[in-house]
Amino acid sequence: MTVTDPTANLATLIRCPSVTPAEGGALSALAAMLAPLGFAVERMTARDSDTPDVENLYARLGAEGPHLMFAGHTDVVPTGNEAAWTHGPFSAAVADGEMYGRGAVDMKGGIACFVAAVARHIERRGPPKGSLSFLITGDEEGPAINGTIKLLEWAAARGERWDACLVGEPTNPDTLGDMIKIGRRGSLSGTITVHGVQGHAAYPHLADNPVRGVVALAAALMHPPFDTGTADFQPSNLEVTTIDVGNPATNVVPAEASARFNIRFNDSWTADSVTAEILRRLDAAASDETLRPGRPPLRYDIEWIGRPSHVFLTHDERLIASLSSAVSAVTGRTPALSTTGGTSDARFIKDHCPVVEFGLVGKTMHMVDERVAIADLETLTAIYETFIERWFGDARD
Incomplete structure (x- = not known):
């Protein structure tokens, strides 16, 4: 050959x-x-x-x-x-x-x-x-x-x-x-799940809609920008890649809603520091009283997907x-x-x-x-x- x-x-x-x-x-x-x-x-x-x-x-x-x-x-x-x-x-x-x-x-x-x-x-x-x-x-x-x-x-x-x-x-x-x-750039992915209370859409005071919460958490991850870039790397960028509810009914408030995201981060961050920043943003958004007046903070979980790339x-x-x-x-x-x-x-x-x-x-x-x-x-x-x-x-x- x-x-x-x-x-x-x-x-x-x-x-x-x-x-x-x-x-x-x-x-x-x-x-x-x-x-x-x-x-x-x-x-x-x-x-x-x-x-x-x-x-x-x-x-x-x-x-x-x-x-x-x-x-x-x-x-x-x-x-x-x-x-x-x-x-x-x-x-x-x-x-x-x-x-x-x-x-x-x-x-x-x-x-x-x-x-x-x-x-x-x-x-x-x-x-x-x-x-x-x-x-x-x-x-x-x-x-x-x-x-x-x-x-x-x-x-x-x-x-x-x-x-x-x-x-x-x-x-x-x-x-x-x-x-x-x-x-x-480094890469890190995760899934956020917001927990609510299922109920009738006509009686929202008896339910707790997680869709509002997952949208607020997703927005907090995407804004403000993580940085403006460095001498060798473009700005870090986080994208929410999907928001899922799995609710076939129009008159039912769902019990859970989730969002998946991926961030590509530059040398301003390590995998540990960018993880800490993501958690800080989520906790701040979950505790925002304007989102849920008179109610306790959002209940959410986060699951990291795979290993981070450094x-x-x-x-x-x-x-x-x-x-x-x-x-x-x-x-x-x-x-x-x-x-x-x-x-x-x-x-x-x-x-x-x-x-x-x-x-x-x-x-x-x-x-x-x-x-x-x-x-x-x-x-x-x-x-x-x-x-x-x-x-x-x-x-x-």
Whole structure:
């Protein structure tokens, strides 16, 4: 198998229906690409209660430092209505210079290009003077319980240490070369449940309507703004994503109402401090006498959803400069160094080594007709190959 062609690599990966948590053959296909290049490939299955088992892959070339990790995921989101696709979501069809398929940009395309870049580097210059590894999960698009975080722990327990990491997520908003992600905001989610007293809508004095309360609590979370942003991050932002009552009747005051929210917070906050601020706002709103004259404070509960994601910012100048200069050398563009967007598995990797993210243009990720320009696959492969050469060269200086 020749793996210097990113288009062929991507077609192989797309044809594996690896919708989270199914492996779908994607990790096996990747292992078959890496083994002939000299990588020692290992598969690790992670398990936890109340969540599906997930297969993951770790592969390493070399035994000495410096050690560069490439991280990503072969799992993909569901296809949606397959009949709405111009070409089958697992067909890897090429039309008008683009390859169609679920995962084309998020993020089988990035993996395909990095494999091709490594293969070209080895073919032209031999193996890097150090170590390269692939840390690939099947759980990034899912609950992220049995994926990268456990694979990192597994590898670290075996003595693996890394000097830097590149995550191949689709970071570019419009054109390849637009943006490198050097950090991410934190993320915290929760559900508020307000308790009332069910009753007849015509006799409100005998009931206690929780809808008024949940609306007031939601408003208190969204205003005033948490901050105005920092030098490296945009303002923190809390969104109430749903308000639910579950009441089919128009003449019944419900007993409960709930609201779910998510906040993306910058480096003005920690997970602990933003949690405290949320609770302070809720308690103040629940005790506001203008909302319930003559009545005791609102009764509410809050349930935190999952683990908080912590804000981080990468300061490794060698890593950032090597990647930035590679992007500029290949594309002629100077990439923005950004912390925008959602979370990624970089939030786990940053506890082990400096990490940045750079991949394809993400315009069609998670959409029907997800697709990538063939020309972009070649360009990204050239960027990755240049980055590998420069990072290992810089790391030896």
